[in-house]
Amino acid sequence: MKVLVFGSLNLDHVYQVDHFVQPGETMTSLALNLFCGGKGLNQSIAFAKSGMETYHAGAVGREDSDLLIEALKEAGVHTEWIQKKAGPSGHAIIQTTPDGENCILLYGGANQSLMEEDVDSVLSHFSEGDVLVLQNEINQLPCIMEKAKAIGMTMVLNPSPADENLSRLPVSSADYLILNEVEGAVISKASVSDEDGIFRELMKRFPDTRIVLTLGEKGSVYGYKDKICRQPACPAKVVDTTAAGDTFTGFFMGSLLRGSSVEEALWTASAAASIAVSRHGASSSIPTWDEVENFAGK
Numbered sequence: 294m295k296v297l298v299f300g301s302l303n304l305d306h307v308y309q310v311d312h313f314v315q316p317g318e319t320m321t322s323l324a325l326n327l328f329c330g331g332k333g334l335n336q337s338i339a340f341a342k343s344g345m346e347t348y349h350a351g352a353v354g355r356e357d358s359d360l361l362i363e364a365l366k367e368a369g370v371h372t373e374w375i376q377k378k379a380g381p382s383g384h385a386i387i388q389t390t391p392d393g394e395n396c397i398l399l400y401g402g403a404n405q406s407l408m409e410e411d412v413d414s415v416l417s418h419f420s421e422g423d424v425l426v427l428q429n430e431i432n433q434l435p436c437i438m439e440k441a442k443a444i445g446m447t448m449v450l451n452p453s454p455a456d457e458n459l460s461r462l463p464v465s466s467a468d469y470l471i472l473n474e475v476e477g478a479v480i481s482k483a484s485v486s487d488e489d490g491i492f493r494e495l496m497k498r499f500p501d502t503r504i505v506l507t508l509g510e511k512g513s514v515y516g517y518k519d520k521i522c523r524q525p526a527c528p529a530k531v532v533d534t535t536a537a538g539d540t541f542t543g544f545f546m547g548s549l550l551r552g553s554s555v556e557e558a559l560w561t562a563s564a565a566a567s568i569a570v571s572r573h574g575a576s577s578s579i580p581t582w583d584e585v586e587n588f589a590g591k
């Protein structure tokens with residue numbers, strides 16, 4: 294069984310700031326670092342580090358993407374299905390504060406340039422039982438979901454970030470829906486502060502989909518049919534929350550696909566995310582399987 298992450302690749306320009314820049318304010322940042330990111334790339338690296346054979350598909354700029362491809366290769370991710378396009382790769386402008394909060398401004402670049410024939414050519418290499426992982430940072434998502442369903446791939450949807458494109462996605466065709474309370478509120482139409490309401494509504498609307506709702510420092514909850522499991526967040530010294538959700542998704546699914554129970558997979562994902570938030574950067578903060586296994590909270 295192969296894992297295909299069809300998703301974004303971004304060059305993350307991370308500015309350390311005292312506070313997020315305000316409307317009308319000009320502010321000097323304390324430091325600038327360049328990291329490899331994009332929810333797709335981060336999740337590919339998390340799947341690979343959790344021990345899965347992982348393929349990344351997506352699009353990058355021909356001229357500026359060596360760093361992104363190298364980061365994937367270094368983590369053991371197969372990169373042959375990544376398309377190289379004219380124009381720039383996607384990038385993100387990220388502000389991080391001393392308490393580890395971030396805000397992210399995205400430029401889609403090549404991530405938004407996929408054609409239907411790109412989708413066909415990638416999916417022709419996968420078959421029934423292979424796992425497809427999607428986020429919401431590339432174009433062609435409805436087309437990818439429809440074609441992957443027809444092949445019989447297991448579909449994992451992390452509908453992040455939450456934007457107007459979500460209403461066009463056939464969410465009920467996903468086998469796993471892994472999302473935070475902001476995305477959950479958009480999809481369920483419940484209030485973002487009503488976490489129980491979000492979870493109940495998602496369970497009701499998507500009865501054939503396994504739901505994993507992440508709640509930051511309140512942990513996470515899994516639901517499918519009559520089974521509901523809750524996992525408190527593992528303790529962490531937070532320096533940068535970028536890619537915590539991506540790390541959670543990769544390690545939850547990686548752990549399940551390796552044969553763990555839902556309870557074990559939730560713990561593994563939670564420990565992996567808590568290690569990620571204690572480090573700077575996106576993909577660079579994702580731990581190895583051994584680091585997660587040795588995490589002191591087990």
Ligand code: RIB
Pocket residue numbers: 301303304305329330331332335384385397430535536537538539575576
């Ligand atoms: O989830 C974190 C990621 O979101 C960053 O790496 C950034 O590129 C944005 O896609």
